[in-house]
Amino acid sequence: MKHPDFNQTIPIDEVGVTERVARLNSRSIKKDSKVQALKLALSMIDHTTLEGSDSPGKVIQLCKKARQPHPAIPDLPTVAAVCVYPRMVSVAKKELKGTDINVASVATAFPSGQAPLFMRLEDTKFAVSEGADEIDMVISRGAFLNGEFNLVFDEIAAVKEACGEAHLKVILETGELHTLENVRKASDLAMHAGADFIKTSTGKVSPAATQPVTLVMLEAIRDFYYKTDKMIGMKPAGGIRTAKQAIQYLVIVKETLGAAWLNKKYFRFGASSLTNDLLMQIVKQETGHYQSLDYFSND
Amino acid sequence: MSNTETKEATYKPTSPNSKLDFESVWEYAPAPQDSDFAEVKDRYELFIGGKFVKPSKGRYFKSTNPATEEEITEFAEATQKDIDKAVKAARKAYEGEWSRISAKERGKYIYRIARMLQERAREFAVLESMDGGKPIRESRDVDIPLVAAYFFYYAGWADKLEYAFPGKKPVPYGVCGQIIPWNFPLLMLAWKIAPALATGNTVVLKPAETTSLTALKFAELVKDCGLPDGVINIVTGAGQTGAEIVNHQDIDKIAFTGSTNVGKIIQKSLAGTDKKYTLELGGKGALVIFEDAPIDQAVEGIINAIYFNQGHVCCAGSRLLVQEGVADKVIQKLKDRLETLIVGDPLDKNTDVGAINSKEQFETVNKYLELGVEEGADIYQAKCSIPENGYFIRPTLFTNVSQSNRVVQEEIFGPVLTVQTFRTADEGIDKANNTPYGLANGVWTDKGSKIFKVGSKMRSGVVWANTYNKFDPTSPFGGYKESGVGREGGMHGLAAYIRN
Numbered sequence A: 001m002k003h004p005d006f007n008q009t010i011p012i013d014e015v016g017v018t019e020r021v022a023r024l025n026s027r028s029i030k031k032d033s034k035v036q037a038l039k040l041a042l043s044m045i046d047h048t049t050l051e052g053s054d055s056p057g058k059v060i061q062l063c064k065k066a067r068q069p070h071p072a073i074p075d076l077p078t079v080a081a082v083c084v085y086p087r088m089v090s091v092a093k094k095e096l097k098g099t100d101i102n103v104a105s106v107a108t109a110f111p112s113g114q115a116p117l118f119m120r121l122e123d124t125k126f127a128v129s130e131g132a133d134e135i136d137m138v139i140s141r142g143a144f145l146n147g148e149f150n151l152v153f154d155e156i157a158a159v160k161e162a163c164g165e166a167h168l169k170v171i172l173e174t175g176e177l178h179t180l181e182n183v184r185k186a187s188d189l190a191m192h193a194g195a196d197f198i199k200t201s202t203g204k205v206s207p208a209a210t211q212p213v214t215l216v217m218l219e220a221i222r223d224f225y226y227k228t229d230k231m232i233g234m235k236p237a238g239g240i241r242t243a244k245q246a247i248q249y250l251v252i253v254k255e256t257l258g259a260a261w262l263n264k265k266y267f268r269f270g271a272s273s274l275t276n277d278l279l280m281q282i283v284k285q286e287t288g289h290y291q292s293l294d295y296f297s298n299d
Numbered sequence B: 001m002s003n004t005e006t007k008e009a010t011y012k013p014t015s016p017n018s019k020l021d022f023e024s025v026w027e028y029a030p031a032p033q034d035s036d037f038a039e040v041k042d043r044y045e046l047f048i049g050g051k052f053v054k055p056s057k058g059r060y061f062k063s064t065n066p067a068t069e070e071e072i073t074e075f076a077e078a079t080q081k082d083i084d085k086a087v088k089a090a091r092k093a094y095e096g097e098w099s100r101i102s103a104k105e106r107g108k109y110i111y112r113i114a115r116m117l118q119e120r121a122r123e124f125a126v127l128e129s130m131d132g133g134k135p136i137r138e139s140r141d142v143d144i145p146l147v148a149a150y151f152f153y154y155a156g157w158a159d160k161l162e163y164a165f166p167g168k169k170p171v172p173y174g175v176c177g178q179i180i181p182w183n184f185p186l187l188m189l190a191w192k193i194a195p196a197l198a199t200g201n202t203v204v205l206k207p208a209e210t211t212s213l214t215a216l217k218f219a220e221l222v223k224d225c226g227l228p229d230g231v232i233n234i235v236t237g238a239g240q241t242g243a244e245i246v247n248h249q250d251i252d253k254i255a256f257t258g259s260t261n262v263g264k265i266i267q268k269s270l271a272g273t274d275k276k277y278t279l280e281l282g283g284k285g286a287l288v289i290f291e292d293a294p295i296d297q298a299v300e301g302i303i304n305a306i307y308f309n310q311g312h313v314c315c316a317g318s319r320l321l322v323q324e325g326v327a328d329k330v331i332q333k334l335k336d337r338l339e340t341l342i343v344g345d346p347l348d349k350n351t352d353v354g355a356i357n358s359k360e361q362f363e364t365v366n367k368y369l370e371l372g373v374e375e376g377a378d379i380y381q382a383k384c385s386i387p388e389n390g391y392f393i394r395p396t397l398f399t400n401v402s403q404s405n406r407v408v409q410e411e412i413f414g415p416v417l418t419v420q421t422f423r424t425a426d427e428g429i430d431k432a433n434n435t436p437y438g439l440a441n442g443v444w445t446d447k448g449s450k451i452f453k454v455g456s457k458m459r460s461g462v463v464w465a466n467t468y469n470k471f472d473p474t475s476p477f478g479g480y481k482e483s484g485v486g487r488e489g490g491m492h493g494l495a496a497y498i499r500n
Helices: A014-025 A031-043 A056-067 A086-095 A117-130 A141-145 A149-163 A180-193 A211-228 A243-256 A274-287 B002-009 B080-095 B103-119 B121-132 B136-157 B185-198 B213-225 B239-247 B260-270 B295-306 B324-338 B359-374 B425-433 B448-457 B490-495
Strands: A045-048 A081-084 A102-106 A134-138 A167-171 A197-199 A233-235 A269-271 B046-048 B051-053 B060-065 B070-076 B175-179 B202-206 B232-234 B253-257 B276-280 B285-289 B317-323 B378-381 B396-399 B416-422 B440-444 B462-465
Touching (some): A014 A211, A014 B295, A031 A045, A031 A243, A045 A274, A086 A117, A141 A149, A149 A180, A269 A274, B046 B080, B080 B175, B080 B239, B103 B185, B121 B185, B136 B185, B175 B185, B185 B213, B213 B232, B239 B260, B285 B425, B324 B416, B440 B448
Parallel strands (some): A081 A102, A102 A134, B175 B253, B202 B232, B253 B276
Antiparallel strands (some): B046 B051, B378 B396
């Protein structure tokens, strides 16, 4: 496949994107469609802990929550995956054995990516050997902003190779790319280089995921699909805390890419506190009342 | 892997030109706007001299909800005697209290009207959608806020007219006859009444016969706000009533928004009289999309330009002129976007495209759809479902057309877009200008210098760049050529109501 010239920029009009997002946010999602959306969102969560202070105990708690988010409600979907640092992958794998919850690992010197390539590839291979089903890598933002697109491309391709069977999510760190045109360019670059998913953020930099950025990335995926017939997944990460926001994201996905992307295979939420808000809203829909947060586990 | 195949096999593209399925997996449940609180009387009288009075000939005409085809109320038919009464009331008010009170006090009345519109905003929005067919989301988020905004804006000018016209002591006309259309009923009322009152005139206003409900609700508001009797008079009726207003001897100025054909009739009637007039008429706006435009955002602009308000917009961008190199891409994206437009019940909060305003307009638009096909155009319509009752038309594209097609030349006033290509900027400008109309055009390009170069050569009163259908009370609006004469909005809108 002939790659586009990444030195060319596709124009993106920020005002237009903001208006489109505002129009999508005006959708009124009620009753059955709301309950369905809440459960769908829950099934798409990558339940995440990426702290320096993470320990096996912490990760085990997280995995138990992932398996059984809220015992009071039967028949809830489990989350899609648990996302941890490479050293915790084996712990997560053991705890999640027998479920279909994936273990995603960050790699490539997350979050900064500022390590020599060979170390980043080792990082990746280690995580994969420990059993990670998915790898979340970071691109070299400094090189990207410097116009070294071939370098960024080659690095992604190298990491993809190191992944083996594991799926690769490429984190663009859109908060550091600043313009929507850069987001578009980075998206195209990542997809051509072999990404299975493109992801907005590490969650360590503000702003993390935003709806305008998400829309631009989804449109990039759409164009890529029309050009190559290849479906690429998308993951907004960081800053999505409420069920209302999550539903707004689902509307954006539905009206940009349609039904084929509305599942955990092609869309994920990178979040930690979102889970409880979704659970609270589900309980509200089913019983008519909001319960106190004390009824929901904090793990 | 086989799991994947089965899963993807259940997704069916929504339209033959698309690879995407916008319908399956997750559908939006109905989200009806609560409308029980909105009061509709069985019958509305004329509002003359601060009172609701019966029509002199005792005749009423029915009004229907175009989404359900059900009758919702009836309005009085104002005939010559009623118009005379209204003009007399307006004249009395003009020569009396309205000229005596200070400009600041005039401004206060207009502010009060604006505040009361905001307080009753939801009711006005619901009734606007019920009566005219436009989606509640539009009346709630666009129409009614703009209505209040125009009243607020002109309220501020009431006591500052010397600053708008330096070196002059501005003198109002006196009694103004105002005739408004059915596409933005309350907003067109605001565009007419607010500047007229701010400059010290009194008015006799006739709403369109298919959308008189919010005007009469407004009359109730006027009564409640304590405005001196006769400053605002609302008379209902159809073309004949309008003609009575235009021809009335004691009206000083006529303001009309409507079709070019009727505008010409009015111009002819007024020739040789000393009545001043402003006319805001039809249009056939061009959307000029260059290769270097932000394409996805341009497509959204097209949607706003022609499918917003069901295409019932005088400044609608109904002719797409796309640079040949990106034509296929734009058309394919446009067709995909069409599949996410929801056409249906105007009172559902998710509806994007509501009902066509009336049976008459429904038939007119359908005639143009037939005509286009007869002329050899290729017709493409969104694949969405539409309700069984009511006047609904799916968003439509005509490709394989050129300047000489009637559907390209004539104003259709419906959700119908024609698509043509151009190769150079000069050709694009030329095609955009090649029309007897000149109300609004849009330009899409990422290059700033091109916006100025192309925009300055377009012969239309309004040029939008990388956007469309954006209104603001500070911004003057009006047309060149057969799109009318005079401007509304901003300081220009004041000038229309000042004699000197």
